[in-house]
Amino acid sequence: MAGVVVFVISTVIVLAGALGVILYRNPVHAALSLIASFFGVAIMFISQGAHFLALVQIVVYGGAIVVLFLFVIMLLGVDREEDISEEPFEGQRVSALLSGVMIFAMLMGGIFLSGRTGDEAGDYGQAAITGSTGQVVPLTEEEDVVQLGHDLFTRNILAFEATGLLLTIATVGAVVLVRNRGAEDLVVDEPGTASR
Amino acid sequence: MIVTETWYLVVSALLFSIGATGLLVRRNPLIMFMCVELMLNAVNISFVAFSTALRDLAGQTAVFFVLVVAAAEVVVGLSIVVAVMRRRPSATVDDLAELKG
Numbered sequence: 239m240a241g242v243v244v245f246v247i248s249t250v251i252v253l254a255g256a257l258g259v260i261l262y263r264n265p266v267h268a269a270l271s272l273i274a275s276f277f278g279v280a281i282m283f284i285s286q287g288a289h290f291l292a293l294v295q296i297v298v299y300g301g302a303i304v305v306l307f308l309f310v311i312m313l314l315g316v317d318r319e320e321d322i323s324e325e326p327f328e329g330q331r332v333s334a335l336l337s338g339v340m341i342f343a344m345l346m347g348g349i350f351l352s353g354r355t356g357d358e359a360g361d362y363g364q365a366a367i368t369g370s371t372g373q374v375v376p377l378t379e380e381e382d383v384v385q386l387g388h389d390l391f392t393r394n395i396l397a398f399e400a401t402g403l404l405l406t407i408a409t410v411g412a413v414v415l416v417r418n419r420g421a422e423d424l425v426v427d428e429p430g431t432a433s434r
Numbered sequence: 435m436i437v438t439e440t441w442y443l444v445v446s447a448l449l450f451s452i453g454a455t456g457l458l459v460r461r462n463p464l465i466m467f468m469c470v471e472l473m474l475n476a477v478n479i480s481f482v483a484f485s486t487a488l489r490d491l492a493g494q495t496a497v498f499f500v501l502v503v504a505a506a507e508v509v510v511g512l513s514i515v516v517a518v519m520r521r522r523p524s525a526t527v528d529d530l531a532e533l534k535g
Contacts, residue, residue, distance in 0.1 A: 241437045249445050256449055259468050260456030272468050275449075279475050282442065286486045291497050295478075298501050303471065303508050310512045311464060314519045331459060338455030345447035349440060377489045386498065389491050394499075401502045408506035415513040 244285050251278030269307045276300045290383040442483035450476035461526040463515050467508065474504050 251274055258271025276299040283292035378385065390398055453472035460466055478497045485493025518530065 239435065242435050245437045245441060252445065252449060253452070256452040256456075256472050259465065259472060260452060260460060265462060265464050268465055268468055272471065275472060276475065279479060282445075282479055283482055285437075286442070286482050288482050288485070288494055288497075291478075291482065291494055291501075294498070294501060298505055299471070299475070303505060306508060306512060307464060307468065310516060314516065334455055334458035337458055338451045341454050342447055342451035345450065346444070349443045349447065377485060377491045377494075382494065385491055386494055389495050390498065394495055397499060401499060401506075404506050405502065408509045412509045412513040415510070416516050 241285060244281065248278045248281035248285065251275070251281065253278075265311045266308065269304055269311065272307070273300050273304050276304070288382055290386055439483040439487035443480055446476045446480040446483070448476075449473075449479065461528055463518075463527050464512075466527065467511055467515075471504065471508070474500060 253275075255271045255273070255275025255278060259268045259275065262268045262271060276295060280292040280295040280300075283289070283295060450473050453469045453476060456469035456472070457466055460469065478500055481493040481497045481500070483493075485491065485497075522529065
């Protein structure tokens, strides 16, 4: 019963935060309700036993990514209210809403019409998940951070190193993209030349 | 009453739909990025739900990689937004159609 209560609370937080993101006119408010949504997702992770992922969710999403969003909003000075009363083109809202409802209907169809739930998924679900490697890494009662670390540094070591490379490329790319190309033309205040 | 993974999948579907709708409705590139993050989170919820239901760790490992890729995506995406917004401060995504043939 307690599980149901936690589930309902976290669902309300997640969905209210998500609705806040798309309904608030001020980007700062949208970013703050994005944090609420991420915290709700973290609660869901904890209630499913994925404690390490919940922690990473809060640190990476709630900490790093949203702060980056807020930083860019402040840097660009776009924290003014956005006029969302008029549509960019006629019927955009309606068709977007319709697409959203259709996506939801499609996903619900996939969940409920597939005819199999996780309780009876058995080998069918396992085969779908393990894919080419063909071996299941069972989730045991051990601490999930231990299991995750072991899986990450043995079976997925290549993917792990690839993400390291990806992060390096992303960092370099960000620096290259925002570098001010006109900077060489600026007169630099060097000591001794400034007072000239 | 026990919370099964189907409940989580329904929430995940709802969150994904909200994110997709927001991506289509909003024209501010920053808000659109936030909606992409919402959709990624929806997928993460279902990954963890399946991982718990099938007692397979692979789902949680996938979430870990999604997190890293999302972080890299946000960094590069936001720096593109900064580079564009510097030139034209009030740009929406509809104004960025210069490469249109």
